[in-house]
Amino acid sequence: MDFVKTYNDITKEIEILELRLIDLEAELKEARKLCFSGQLPSDPLPVHVPLDKALEYYDAVVIKIGETSNRLAAKKLIRQKIETNIRDFQGIEYQVAYMRDVEGLPLYKIADKLGYSYDWIRKVSSRIKAQRRHKKIDFS
Template sequence: MNFAHLYYDLTKEIEILELRLMDLENELQAARKLCFTGMLPSDPQPVHVPLDVALGQYDGVIAKIRETSERLAEKKLVRQKMELAMRDFKGIEYQVAYLRDIKGLPLYKIAEELGYSYDWIRKVSSRIKAQRRHKKVAKS
């Protein structure tokens, strides 16, 4: 049941790409300002930057935004496909792991959703955790 770790890693990667896009938007604003003023905003003394250099910087930021946006869209599509595939898992262990680890539901809600008692879901959840610990020890 390593899928939860893969899903978590993918979700973190998506978050990082979203942060990168926000940073690139700030860079784009600075490049746009540079194109119109011709002055470096971070320099206390006025330094003139030629328009062709400023436009080159602007185009570079646009290219980075495009590339990052495409990667982000691909990662989101993969996450969506993973969620669909995991939703179709059969077996109580997979369903409990999916609802607990991916959807973040508490055990009592999982019991309600799957139609089992809370005690049974708690035992299944404990069994899953024990299997994971055993696998980690075996790999060492």
């Protein structure tokens, strides 16, 4: 059931890339200001920056935004493919693990969706957790 870890890792990467894009957008605003004012915003004393250097900085930030956007789109596509493949698993263990760990559903809702009793789904869920603990102990 390593697919849940893989899914969670990719989701975390997506969150980090989205934060990086927000940071780069703020950096781009500063680069625009630099192009028009010619002064570094962080310096207490006015320091003149030539327009060609300011434009180089601006272009570098634009390139970083493009690269980050492309990586983000690729990660989102991978996550979507993982979700599609996980949904196709047939065993009840996979379905319970997916609904619990990926969709975040409580066990009673999983029981309703799958048509099993709550007690049975709770046993399946416990068995999955035990298998994960056992695997972690074996590989350490």
